[in-house]
Structure formats: structure tokens, C-alpha cells
Amino acid sequence: MNKKQQTTPLFDGLLAHINQSPVQFHIPGHKSGKGMDPRFRDFIGDNVLSLDLINIAPLDDLHHPSGIIQEAQQLAAEAFGADYTFFSVQGTSGAIMTMIMSVCGPGEKIIVPRNVHKSIMSAIVFSGATPIFIHPEIDDRLGISHGITTEAVKKAITAHPDAKGLLVINPTYFGVSANLKEIVNLAHSKNIPVLVDEAHGVHIQFHEDLPLSAMEAGADMAATSVHKLGGSLTQSSVLNVQGDLVSPNRIQSIISMLTTTSTSYLLLASLDTARRNLVIHGKDQLTKTIKLAEATREKLNQIPGIYCPGKELLNEHAIYDMDPTKLTISIKNLGITGYEVEIWLRENYKIEVELSDLYNILCIITIGDTEEKTELLIEALRELSFKQQTYIKEHQNEKVSVHVPNIPTLSLSPRDAFYANTEVVPLKDSAGKISAEFVMVYPPGIPILIPGEIIDEDNLRYIAKNIEVGLPVQGPEDQTLKTIRVIQERKAII
Ligand SMILES: Cc1ncc(COP(=O)(O)O)c(C=O)c1O
DSSP states (O other): OOGGGGOOHHHHHHHHHHHTOOOOOSSOTTTTTTTSOHHHHHHHOHHHHHHOOOOOGGGOOTTSOOSHHHHHHHHHHHHHTOSEEEEESSHHHHHHHHHHHHHOOTTOEEEEESSOOHHHHHHHHHHTOEEEEEOOOEETTTTEEOOOOHHHHHHHHHHOTTOSEEEEESSOTTSEEOOHHHHHHHHHTTTOOEEEEETTOGGGGGOTTSOOOTTTTTOSEEEEOHHHHSSSOTTOEEEEEOSSSSOHHHHHHHHHHTSOSSOOHHHHHHHHHHHHHHHHHHHHHHHHHHHHHHHHHHHHTTSTTOBOOOGGGOOSSSOSEEOTTEEEEEOGGGTSOHHHHHHHHHHHHOOOOSEEOSSEEEEEOOTTOOHHHHHHHHHHHHHHHHHTHHHHHHTTTSOOOOOOOOOOOBOSOHHHHHHSOEEEEEGGGOTTSBBOSOEEETTTTEEEEOTTBBOOHHHHHHHHHHHHHTOOEEOSSSTTOSEEEEEOOOOOOO
16 A cells, blocks of 8 residues: 555644634635534534635645645555546536546437436436446345346447447445456446446445446446445535546536535545545445354344345346445335335334335445344334234245336437426326436336326326325425426427
8 A cells, every 4th residue: 555545634634724823814614614604503513613724725626636636646546546526516426427428428329327327317408418228136935136148238339339338326325236357347448437426436446345346347437425335524525537438528517516515524534534534544444344244144134024135136247246335125014105104213223224116215334333223124124023923924926026117218318308398297198108208216216207108007006006105206496296397298280
């Protein structure tokens, strides 16, 4: 390890600046908290407020880094095995939009799995790119979508060798990875850059028992949420870049176009210190985390009606590797929905899960967890299983069918649909019409419908089912979801 990885140039630069007690005639106007609501100031404390600074010359500028931010980004690039790292204060969503907009312009093709996060679809609308969808592998046992297979990528690349980029989610929200290296090699054989949504994989670079990271697999760019699993503050992410299929200068100018000019130094300093921690302590911390997660998985699997999948699911296709720190807990055999389990855990054990859907809850285990906490989760689920024992016994030989919605047909580019003349119709009467809006359940934020897709009865049933059980369906202007904006139909002239 380069000894410089022990240092935090950005955080230290900020501390050195504060220690000089400069007289501040610049924003932020609260001036280290003095001009702020006292209750909030007292709660968050002087240290935090003194770091809430702005891009004055001694503190460098994220838009044109040449000082302490540049040094911190270079250390991050070395840590992630990248040629360049760009800090993002617009979350991974901002980094994803930058990746897409730096390779695709209007009408150009980008190959993407359909089960992508809404930021990818937003970038497709902004750039005017044409998405070539690859259908993800659907898991009928769990009722979730995984990633894409090498075979599906091969088909898409053969049919669209002129694509300007291929986007891969690695790993998925549920911790599943495809054979990314093989996919990258395939795309590179046609000079197509590979863009990785690594929102759920900042830690995988730092432990050999975790799936290959985007940079290790040779991908060209990766948008990586340091804030989700890497110990930095919420909203702080990185965009890692390598190779010569993409231009770092163009990436710098696009990330700058999409970024606030008032960049938060709290977020930036947290990226600098998180990188140091991951390099120095990441491996040990992850070893403990993996052990705790595996022990929890084993105990969960002994509870009647509960299934927490692990390495037994691995295959040569979409489930090539798996991050064991993600506990996807299938509860479909308990006779209640994941959302009901989420509420029950909140009300009875004050446990908050990462997400729930119709058939599962997802719990993430990190270095912040202890055996005491995981034991509470196990105890809670044991009690719930006991409460449901009559249902479990009566249905034990039944195969519970899961419903994953059809992927609708795209009939217009998302951008054309987004800017077309539209009308509002009752959602229940919208089958056959073209959606002009996004509809998704958040989290995970994967669209059920995107602008340009033809709404079908199956989508409507799936939306209704999610609303009925109380899951957070979002997207349309009409938050009650009674109506949806669709493309206006032209009246026949005669
Ligand atoms: C798969 C995936 N990609 C991208 C994002 C966006 O990340 P962020 O919230 O940092 O903008 C998320 C957020 O949940 C996600 O789940």
C-alpha cells in the first residue's frame, strides 16, 4: 500500500484552514453556525458547522480541482484501481447521469437492462439516447429480477454493434453479480464502453470473498455509492474511470454541468476519510461483516417459513456471484407480504429494514452491526413465524407463485414520450395507451413503467396490488395514482 493512503489531504486541508480562525465574509451565511437556529446548531455541534465551507481558493474547487480535492481524488483513484476518480455530491444518481451523458447523444443507442434505477432512465430522457433493453433474468422463486447474462449481452451487441455504451448493474440491490469480466470482454471486442451502476458495491473492491468490482473486471466507468456501504455521508459517491474508450475531460465537464456550484465540503471530506478507512481497515471490517451475515443467514434458514438465499443459488448465468452481506429474506411462505413484515418489525421490535416488496424483505449487514442486533432480527422473525404457524402448516406443500410484472413494449423513445403532447386519463382505463410518466416502487426505484412504454393490463394489476398492500408506488404527477399522463391520441380526420 502506498503510504499516502494513510493521509486525508482534503479533510486535513479543511482542518488547517479552520485552525487559522479565518474571518469569513463569504457564504454560507450561518458563519460556522453563529447565524443559525440555536436548537439545530446545538444538536449538530460546532465541529460539523465549522466544516460547512464553500469553494474559496485555499479549499480548491470540485469543478476545476487542482489542490486538496485533486489530491484526494487521486488517492481515491489508486484505492479503487481506477485511472481517475471524480467525487460526486449528487449521489450515485449524478454519477450515473454523467456516465450516460458522456457516451451517448440524441438518437444514439445504449444497451441497458430494463430493471434499472430511475436515474438511468432520467439520463436517457436528458440525453435523447435510444435504449436497447436487455431483459434481466427473473427469479420465480424469490419474485425479484437479477442482472443480465453474458448470452443476452452477446445477442444485444451482435444486433446493435453501433451501441455507444453498455450499462450493467453490478451487484444488484440484492447483492447478485453476473460474470462482469466476460461481459466487459465481449463489449470491448466491439469497442463498446461498459458503464457500471455500482451503487451497491463500494465495498467489493476491498475483499477477495466479494464479487469482482467494476474496475477489477476492466469496466470503463463505475458510479459507486460510497455513502451506501462505504462509510461516507449520505449523497456522497464517486465516479471511477479507466481505459481509453472514454474521455476524462468530457466526463469532468459533464459532471460539472450536472453538479451544484455550492458543493458541500462535509460530503467531500467524508469521501476522503471513507477512502482512507476502506483502504486501511476495509478488509478486516469486511471479514467480520461477512462472518456475521453468514451466521445470521444460517440461523434465519432454520426458521419455518423463512428462506434467506446464499451461495447455493450460484450458476453460470445471471447469479454468477453474490455479496453475502445482503440478506434477502423471502417470507412468501408466511402468508403475508414483505410490506406487512416491514410494518410488523417496526411496530413490535423497532427494527427498520432496507426495503420490502410483495415477497421479501432486504436487510443489509455492515460493520455498523453487532451480533446483538442480528439476534434481535432472528428473534423477531422467529416470533412472526410462530404466529403464522397455522398458515405455514396448512400450506407447506404448496408452491407459492410470485408475480413479476411483464416488461412493457417501448413504442416511443423515452425523451419523445416525455416531451410529447399528453393527456391525463384514469389509471384504470389506461391499458393500451403510451405512458408519458415513470411509475415505480421506491425503494428500489426500478420503474414499472417508463415514458414511451405501452401500458398493459398486467402492469395495472401489478400497480394495483402494490398500492393495495401499501407499498410506496411513486412517479406520476398525480400522487394518488388515480390518473396517469399518457401520450395524447390524435383524432382521425374523417
Ligand atoms: C441500483 C441503484 N442505482 C443507483 C441508485 C442511486 O443512488 P443514489 O441514491 O446515491 O443517487 C440507487 C439508489 O438506491 C440504486 O439502488
